[in-house]
Amino acid sequence: MRKVLALCMALLLLAAASEExxxxxxxxxxxxxxxxxxxxxxxxxxxxxxxxxxxxxxxxxxxxxxxxxxxxxxxxxxxxxxxxxxxxxxxxxxxxxxxxxxxxxxxxxxxxxxxxxxxxxxxxxxxxxxxxxxxxxxxxxxxxxxxxxxxxxxxxxxxxxxxxxxxxxxxxxxxxxxxxxxxxxxxxxxxxxxxxxxxxxxxxxxxxxxxxxxxxxxxxxxxxxxxxxxxxxxxxxxxxxxxxxxxxxxxxxxxxxxxxxxNEKGVLNYRAKNIFSPDAFTPAAFAQHKTGDSAWAKLGEMLFFETRLSANGTRSCASCHNPALHFTDGLPKSIGIHPGQAVRRNAPSLLYSAFQHAQFWDGRSKSLEDQVRTVIHDSLEMNGRPAELIRKMARKQPYRRLIREVAPHRRTLNDTVIYKAIAAYVRTLHPFRSDFDRYLAGDKNALNGRQVNGFNLFMGKAQCGTCHFAPLFNGLIPPTYTLTEFEILGTTLTEDLVNPKPDTDQGRFETRPTPYYRGAFKTPTVRNAAVTAPYMHNGSFGSLEKVMEFYDKGGGAGLGLDIPDQTLPAAPLNLSDEEKSDIIAFLHSLTDRL
The missing domain is CATH 1.20.1420.20 (M75 peptidase, HXXE motif)
Known part of the structure; x- marks a missing residue:
C-alpha cells in the first residue's frame, strides 16, 4: 500500500513539475x-x-x-x-x-x-x-x-x-x-x-x-x-x-x-540591472584561463610596466599603452624595440579590450594571453625572452611573493605565467566611469542637450551604432555577443580625402586568406575615442572631425576608391556640420575618468 501511495505521489509531483x-x-x-x-x-x-x-x-x-x-x-x-x-x-x-x-x-x-x-x-x-x-x-x-x-x-x-x-x-x-x-x-x-x-x-x-x-x-x-x-x-x-x-x-x-x-550562451550576466550596467557582461566568458585571483592581476600590473621583458630593457607594455593616455601612446604607429622604427599598426586603447573574442586589429589572436605572447616575442615590438626572465624574477622582490601565489610549484613556473598575469590585469580595465555611464545610471545632469542628440544620431541617422554596437560600442555583435565583427572600410593612407590614396594593409586577409577579408579590420570600441587620437588601424586620421568626414562620405568607396568588397555602405550619410559636431560631443561623453 505504501509503495502504491509513493508511486501515486511521485506521479502527481511529476505531473505538477511537467505543468510548471x-x-x-x-x-x-x-x-x-x-x-x-x-x-x-x-x-x-x-x-x-x-x-x-x-x-x-x-x-x-x-x-x-x-x-x-x-x-x-x-x-x-x-x-x-x-x-x-x-x-x-x-x-x-x-x-x-x-x-x-x-x-x-x-x-x-x-x-x-x-x-x-x-x-x-x-x-x-x-x-x-x-x-x-x-x-x-x-x-x-x-x-x-x-x-x-x-x-x-x-x-x-x-x-x-x-x-x-x-x-x-x-x-x-x-x-x-x-x-x-x-x-x-x-x-x-x-x-x-x-x-x-x-x-x-x-x-x-x-x-x-x-x-x-x-x-x-x-x-x-x-x-x-x-x-x-x-x-x-x-x-x-x-x-x-x-x-x-x-x-x-x-x-x-x-x-x-x-x-x-x-543562460545558454554565458556571455551576458542576467543578474545585471540592464544591458548598460557595468556588470552586464561575464568577464569569464572571454577568458581562456581562469585567473580570477587578485594575485594574478597584481602580478600582471607589475609586469605591464616591466621593461626587462624586452630584449634591450627599453620597452614595456606601458610604452605603447600608457595609462595616462587611456592606454594608448598618441602616435599613428608605435615605436618598437628599434629606435626610430615604427611597428605596422596603431596601438589601440586596451580599455575594454577584454570584451572581445579576437585580439589585434586583424583578430589573429583568440585570447589576450596569445596577444601578450605575440607582442613580447615580436622582433619589432619587444623581442623578449620571457622564459629566461621569469625564474630570475621569482627569486627577487617585489615579484617573489606574487609569483609563488600564482605558481606555487616550481614545475608550473614558466613563461605562461607572464602571459596569464598580464592578461588578467588587462581584464580589469573596464571602468565604465564616463559621463554617459553616469547618465544611464540615473544622473540626468551628466549629459547636455548636444550629447543627447549626438547619441540619438549615433544610434540612428548616422548608422554608427550598426557597427559600434551598444553598450560597449565595439564590434561585439548583439544580442548574444558571441562574435566579433570585422569590417572593410576602405581606409585611406592619409587623411587627405580630396586626393585619397588607398592603404595597402591587407588586414585579416593575411591570416585568413579569403578575398572577403582583404582590408578587413576589427571594429574597435569608441569608448574613450575623444582622447585616443590618432584613429584607424594605420593612425591616418588625426581628429574625430576627419573620421566623421570619412564616414559621412561613404568610406573609401564613397571617395571613389576601388574597394569592391567594402562592407561600409558607400552612399553618403549627408550629415550636417551641426550633426557631426553633436556626434563628436557624444563621443566625448564616453571618456572614462581614470
Missing amino acids: RSIGVDNCTELFRTDARAFAARTKEMRMAVELIDSTDARSIENAKEKLKDARVAYKRIAFFLEYFFFTSSRIYNRPPKNEIEEPHLEYAAPTGLQYIEALLFDDPATHQAELLQQCRFLETSAEDLPALLYHFKATDAQVLESVRLELIRVITLSITGFDAPLLKSGLEEGRESLMVIDAVLKPYMAHAKDDIVWKFLASCQVLLAKNNNFDTFDRLYFLTRYALPLQEHLGRMISRMGLEI
Whole structure:
C-alpha cells in the first residue's frame, strides 16, 4: 500500500513539475505557427510586387519596397523564435547583405534574404529584377515550410523566456539603430512588432507571476514607438532610459522570481540591472584561463610596466599603452624595440579590450594571453625572452611573493605565467566611469542637450551604432555577443580625402586568406575615442572631425576608391556640420575618468 501511495505521489509531483515547465510553451509555439503562415503570405505579396517592377513606373518600385517592409515586419514576429531555436534556418531570411565567411573553416556564404533584397531594391531594381525574383521565390518557398520546424519540437519555459529576453536586447541594440534595414529605415516599426510578439508570448507568464509592471512597461514601449516613428528624429535615449531598460530590468526580475532563468550562451550576466550596467557582461566568458585571483592581476600590473621583458630593457607594455593616455601612446604607429622604427599598426586603447573574442586589429589572436605572447616575442615590438626572465624574477622582490601565489610549484613556473598575469590585469580595465555611464545610471545632469542628440544620431541617422554596437560600442555583435565583427572600410593612407590614396594593409586577409577579408579590420570600441587620437588601424586620421568626414562620405568607396568588397555602405550619410559636431560631443561623453 505504501509503495502504491509513493508511486501515486511521485506521479502527481511529476505531473505538477511537467505543468510548471510548460506555462507558456504551447502558447509560444502556436503563435509561431500562426505568425509563420502570415510571414509566408507577406513573402508571396513581396514576390508579386517585384514581378510588377517597371523601370518607367516609380510607383511599382515604391510598392515593392512597401511589400518588403511588410515582409520584414511580419518576420519580426517569428525572429526571436527562429534565431534562438533554429539559428541556422534564421540565416536564410535575415543575414547581412554581404559575402560572409563562416569561421573557423572559412566557408563562403553568399548574401541572401530580406536584407539582400533591400540592397538590390535600393540600388537598381530593374537591373536586379531577375536576382530579386530568385530571392523572393526562395524565401516564399522556405517560409511555407516554416511550420514543419515544429514537428517533434520540444522546449522549456526557461528557453522561451531566454529567447524573449534576447529579443528585447535585439530591440534595444539593433532595431532602433536600423541595423537590419538601414535603407528602408523601418527599424522602429520592426522594434514595435517585436515588442508586440514579446507581449503575446509573455501573457501566460505574467498571469502566472501576477506581474503587472512588466506589462505596463511593454505597453509604454509600444505606444512610444507607435507615436514617434520618424527614424531620423526618434529620441532613442528617452526610449531607453524611461521604458526599454526598466522593462529589461523588471523582466529579468520576473524570470528570476519564477525560477526559470537559464543562460545558454554565458556571455551576458542576467543578474545585471540592464544591458548598460557595468556588470552586464561575464568577464569569464572571454577568458581562456581562469585567473580570477587578485594575485594574478597584481602580478600582471607589475609586469605591464616591466621593461626587462624586452630584449634591450627599453620597452614595456606601458610604452605603447600608457595609462595616462587611456592606454594608448598618441602616435599613428608605435615605436618598437628599434629606435626610430615604427611597428605596422596603431596601438589601440586596451580599455575594454577584454570584451572581445579576437585580439589585434586583424583578430589573429583568440585570447589576450596569445596577444601578450605575440607582442613580447615580436622582433619589432619587444623581442623578449620571457622564459629566461621569469625564474630570475621569482627569486627577487617585489615579484617573489606574487609569483609563488600564482605558481606555487616550481614545475608550473614558466613563461605562461607572464602571459596569464598580464592578461588578467588587462581584464580589469573596464571602468565604465564616463559621463554617459553616469547618465544611464540615473544622473540626468551628466549629459547636455548636444550629447543627447549626438547619441540619438549615433544610434540612428548616422548608422554608427550598426557597427559600434551598444553598450560597449565595439564590434561585439548583439544580442548574444558571441562574435566579433570585422569590417572593410576602405581606409585611406592619409587623411587627405580630396586626393585619397588607398592603404595597402591587407588586414585579416593575411591570416585568413579569403578575398572577403582583404582590408578587413576589427571594429574597435569608441569608448574613450575623444582622447585616443590618432584613429584607424594605420593612425591616418588625426581628429574625430576627419573620421566623421570619412564616414559621412561613404568610406573609401564613397571617395571613389576601388574597394569592391567594402562592407561600409558607400552612399553618403549627408550629415550636417551641426550633426557631426553633436556626434563628436557624444563621443566625448564616453571618456572614462581614470
